[in-house]
Amino acid sequence: MSALSEPVESEHGGGESGIPVSNTYGSKKFPQAIIIGVKKGGTRALLEFLRVHPDVRAVGAEPHFFDRYYHKGLEWYRNLMPRTLDGQITMEKTPSYFVTKEAPSRLCAMNCDTKLIVVVRDPVTRAVSDYTQTRTKSPGLQSFQTLVFKNSSLGVIDTLWSAVRIGMYAQHLENWLQHFPLSSFMFVSGERLVSDPAGEVGRVQDFLGLKRIVSDKHFYFNQTKGFPCLKKPEGSSRPRCLGKSKGRTHPHIPADVLQKLREFYRPFNNKFYQMSGHDFSWD
Numbered sequence: 230m231s232a233l234s235e236p237v238e239s240e241h242g243g244g245e246s247g248i249p250v251s252n253t254y255g256s257k258k259f260p261q262a263i264i265i266g267v268k269k270g271g272t273r274a275l276l277e278f279l280r281v282h283p284d285v286r287a288v289g290a291e292p293h294f295f296d297r298y299y300h301k302g303l304e305w306y307r308n309l310m311p312r313t314l315d316g317q318i319t320m321e322k323t324p325s326y327f328v329t330k331e332a333p334s335r336l337c338a339m340n341c342d343t344k345l346i347v348v349v350r351d352p353v354t355r356a357v358s359d360y361t362q363t364r365t366k367s368p369g370l371q372s373f374q375t376l377v378f379k380n381s382s383l384g385v386i387d388t389l390w391s392a393v394r395i396g397m398y399a400q401h402l403e404n405w406l407q408h409f410p411l412s413s414f415m416f417v418s419g420e421r422l423v424s425d426p427a428g429e430v431g432r433v434q435d436f437l438g439l440k441r442i443v444s445d446k447h448f449y450f451n452q453t454k455g456f457p458c459l460k461k462p463e464g465s466s467r468p469r470c471l472g473k474s475k476g477r478t479h480p481h482i483p484a485d486v487l488q489k490l491r492e493f494y495r496p497f498n499n500k501f502y503q504m505s506g507h508d509f510s511w512d
């Protein structure tokens with residue numbers, strides 16, 4: 230398997246002609262900021278939006294260093310990074326870090342001052358999105374309602390199913406807070422990233438200490454895609470939306486199943502609002 234497993238949806242670092250531009254300026258640094266989660270929260274959208282900023286340089290694919298490839302060592306990781314000049318920020322995104330027990334201590338061992346960005350989305354919708362992705366890869370997959378309950382007649386939610394477990398944000402955050410102070414985190418609303426991308430990216434630029442350069446004028450709403458898209462992505466002068474794997478149509482899930490899941494998440498959500506200091510109003 231390739232070390233960088235999420236398909237890179239756009240090619241960066243090449244000129245408009247498609248000929249790679251070799252960049253020998255600057256140096257490869259460890260990331261000062263990482264999008265650590267959550268899977269299906271809108272992490273690709275956020276990274277692509279931030280990359281428009283001239284002072285942000287990011288790895289295109291997901292390095293998975295602090296979960297899968299830690300044994301390869303820090304120099305392997307640093308080598309994956311793009312070169313940056315002084316004042317530029319190096320970034321990467323690997324959403325599975327948020328739910329990996331060992332990730333916080335490993336990341337802190339690299340640099341405990343790393344800024345951590347978590348894109349969170351209503352855990353019910355996130356679970357359906359996650360299921361939709363898995364089903365795309367395994368078309369014979371059982372129905373959502375079969376997988377979500379331990380025993381469907383009792384209606385007990387299966388917390389071991391990763392589509393459910395990932396959305397228990399309070400539990401994962403608790404693990405991270407053993408190693409990082411709350412001030413290291415920025416929580417981005419996955420919903421607002423769709424409804425007001427410039428506003429959400431504006432807050433992230435502030436958090437990263439960057440000048441607010443990415444703004445309303447960089448986005449347009451693409452009716453066909455049903456999502457905001459970039460007028461001029463990094464390394465291109467043509468407008469571009471994210472690829473087909475972002476913004477899939479979700480299958481219909483019976484309302485009573487969604488209701489059960491919503492009730493299940495309520496205490497976790499309330500705890501997460503308290504811990505993070507943000508009320509995301511998911512129910």
Ligand code: A3P
Binds near residue numbers: 274419456477
């Ligand atoms: P869906 O495919 O379920 O709609 P991630 O990049 O973390 O895997 O998240 C994928 C999700 O990003 C998509 O889930 C989609 O809802 C969301 N998203 C947010 N902004 C988007 C945008 N501008 N274009 C496409 N998808 C976007």
